[in-house]
Amino acid sequence: MKKLINTADSVVEDALNGMVAAHPSLRLRDRVVYRAEGPRRGKVGVVSGGGSGHEPLHAGFVGHGMLDAACPGEIFTSPVPDQIMEATQAVDGGAGVLHIIKNYTGDVLNFEMAAELVEDVEVASVLVDDDVAVQDSLYTAGRRGTGATLFVEKIAGALAEEGAPLAEVAAVAREVDERSRSFGIALTSCTTPAAGKPLFDLPETDVELGIGIHGEPGRARVPMRPARELAALAAEAVHGDLPLRDDVLVMVNGMGGTPLMELYVVFAEVAAFVRGKGARVTRSLVGNYVTSLDMQGFSLSVCRLDDRLTRLWDAPVETPALRWGR
Amino acid sequence: MDTALCLAWFEEAARLVHRDRDRLTALDAAIGDGDHGANLDRGLTEVGKALAESPPGSPAETLLTVGTTLIRRVGGASGPLYGSLFRQMGRTLGSPATLAAFASAFDEGVVAVERLGKAALGDKTMIDALVPASRALSLAVRDGVGVLQAVEQAARAAQEGAEATIPMQARKGRASYLGERSIGHMDPGASSSALFMEALAAVVRRAGAGAA
Numbered sequence: 001m002k003k004l005i006n007t008a009d010s011v012v013e014d015a016l017n018g019m020v021a022a023h024p025s026l027r028l029r030d031r032v033v034y035r036a037e038g039p040r041r042g043k044v045g046v047v048s049g050g051g052s053g054h055e056p057l058h059a060g061f062v063g064h065g066m067l068d069a070a071c072p073g074e075i076f077t078s079p080v081p082d083q084i085m086e087a088t089q090a091v092d093g094g095a096g097v098l099h100i101i102k103n104y105t106g107d108v109l110n111f112e113m114a115a116e117l118v119e120d121v122e123v124a125s126v127l128v129d130d131d132v133a134v135q136d137s138l139y140t141a142g143r144r145g146t147g148a149t150l151f152v153e154k155i156a157g158a159l160a161e162e163g164a165p166l167a168e169v170a171a172v173a174r175e176v177d178e179r180s181r182s183f184g185i186a187l188t189s190c191t192t193p194a195a196g197k198p199l200f201d202l203p204e205t206d207v208e209l210g211i212g213i214h215g216e217p218g219r220a221r222v223p224m225r226p227a228r229e230l231a232a233l234a235a236e237a238v239h240g241d242l243p244l245r246d247d248v249l250v251m252v253n254g255m256g257g258t259p260l261m262e263l264y265v266v267f268a269e270v271a272a273f274v275r276g277k278g279a280r281v282t283r284s285l286v287g288n289y290v291t292s293l294d295m296q297g298f299s300l301s302v303c304r305l306d307d308r309l310t311r312l313w314d315a316p317v318e319t320p321a322l323r324w325g326r
Numbered sequence: 327m328d329t330a331l332c333l334a335w336f337e338e339a340a341r342l343v344h345r346d347r348d349r350l351t352a353l354d355a356a357i358g359d360g361d362h363g364a365n366l367d368r369g370l371t372e373v374g375k376a377l378a379e380s381p382p383g384s385p386a387e388t389l390l391t392v393g394t395t396l397i398r399r400v401g402g403a404s405g406p407l408y409g410s411l412f413r414q415m416g417r418t419l420g421s422p423a424t425l426a427a428f429a430s431a432f433d434e435g436v437v438a439v440e441r442l443g444k445a446a447l448g449d450k451t452m453i454d455a456l457v458p459a460s461r462a463l464s465l466a467v468r469d470g471v472g473v474l475q476a477v478e479q480a481a482r483a484a485q486e487g488a489e490a491t492i493p494m495q496a497r498k499g500r501a502s503y504l505g506e507r508s509i510g511h512m513d514p515g516a517s518s519s520a521l522f523m524e525a526l527a528a529v530v531r532r533a534g535a536g537a538a
Contacts, residue, residue, distance in 0.1 A: 051401075073401045073402075074361070074365070074368075074401060075361070076359045076360075076361055077361050077365055077400075077401045077402040078401045078402050078403075079401055080397075080398055080399060080400070080401045080405065081397065081398065081406075082398050104403075104500065105403040105443065105498065105499050105500065106401065106402040106403035106404075106405075106406075109403055109406040109407070109442060109443075110401060110402075110405070110406060113397065113406055131503075133503070134502075134503045134505075135505065141497075141498050141499060141500075141502045141503075144503060192360065192361070194361075194364050195351065195355070195360055199355050199359070199360045200355065200356075212500075212503055214358075214359035214500070215355075215359060215360065216357075216358060216359050216500060216503060216504070217357075217504060217507065219503075219504070219505060219507070
């Protein structure tokens with residue numbers, strides 16, 4: 001498998017160096033990506049992080065109206081407590097810091113350990129667990145955090161930018177998570193630089209339903225079919241868990257290796273599905289935002305909006321990967 | 327157990343994990359995200375560096391350094407979980423580090439892993455290898471068997487525990503997302519736990535059955 005890398009061991013570091021070189025609004029220090037301007041007095045700091053390989057998540061969302069810092073781990077591996085501690089202390093403007101954590105055992109453990117070790121900073125945390133492909137139960141690790149992480153980071157980041165206190169920022173983050181659901185479908189597996197070959201075998205004739213964002217296999221494998229039917233499968237899975245009604249934010253997210261043209265094909269089908277259920281797509285996003293290296297496929301994420309969430313979604317944002325209104 | 331034996335344990339564990347890196351990664355690729363072998367290999371390399379930089383003066387200090395390094399350097403779930411195992415052992419291991427003291431500290435370490443990972447026997451995790459190993463050590467202490475026999479029984483129990491995860495459906499960790507499709511694969515964490523116990527048995531065997 002050909003990859004544009006120097007070595008498999010240096011790929012995360014090399015990519016981060018390129019990212020800050022391309023975006024003067026960012027700073028990189030000890031494996032943490034910060035806003036160049038530093039913390040603002042009285043503003044809640046918003047920190048996220050997770051394994052690399054999901055670019056632009058999370059570092060691509062550092063900037064005005066979204067994250068204050070992102071802690072990238074190795075590929076598909078959570079960051080370590082030292083990074084998270086450093087980031088938390090560095091972005092605190094005296095109003096506390098919100099940790100936005102995708103619900104994976106490793107991410108949860110490392111963020112928990114960091115929160116315990118941080119001194120003199122009030123820390124709140126929110127778990128993102130939007131993936132309906134995983135059955136939720138008290139006895140399991142629960143649902144995964146996937147596409148809705150972007151919604152949580154955008155909306156919590158907007159409220160923090162307005163100067164809201166930590167408890168309110170954390171509450172809106174939880175509200176967005178509760179109102180959001182996702183479902184992913186893969187046409188191919190993905191190839192980590194270290195492994196050099198696809199993480200699982202998926203024949204030309206089949207697709208995986210209910211995939212996560214780490215190349216882990218999905219819940220079921222079915223024969224390939226037209227985009228209309230795949231979009232309906234994803235939309236039905238989401239709608240079956242959280243009925244679509246009123247105003248809906250819809251993201252059709254590419255997994256990294258899918259042409260934008262195909263994502264628009266899927267979006268048209270999803271939009272028709274939503275209308276068919278009597279709901280309205282009032283906000284939308286189509287593109288590669290929460291990816292799984294070079295995987296082909298898409299994930300559908302929806303969030304049921306109200307006026308306040310719509311206003312916060314529309315609020316100005318200026319990050320490498322998401323920018324409007326400023 | 328003296329400091330030299332404890333250091334040898336982690337050297338041997340690093341060697342075995344490096345040797346089995348691809349096998350662990352393949353196990354993880356089947357039901358997880360395919361990074362367990364690489365992460366643990368990287369973590370134990372860091373452990374080797376840390377132990378060389380500031381040589382510990384006791385088995386307890388060795389275990390504390392190992393645990394702290396794994397927590398700070400590995401990431402993922404295995405870093406904090408293995409880190410807590412060894413750090414808790416280091417906190418509780420009395421002096422002299424007799425077999426009984428070691429077995430008791432190991433049990434405390436396993437309890438710390440259970441608490442942190444919120445996992446229990448049968449969830450298809452490293453607990454399924456660690457708990458049988460801990461029980462084997464406790465039984466060996468009760469029965470008054472020799473050190474070599476005790477750690478060999480623990481290594482065997484861990485390996486059997488790892489193999490017993492094959493038919494299980496995962497309830498914790500990333501394999502739990504697969505539901506029934508996690509059945510039929512050995513848990514990579516249970517398998518690496520068995521390697522740690524195999525490493526312990528190997529260094530005790532090498533040191534001679536009399537060393538404790």
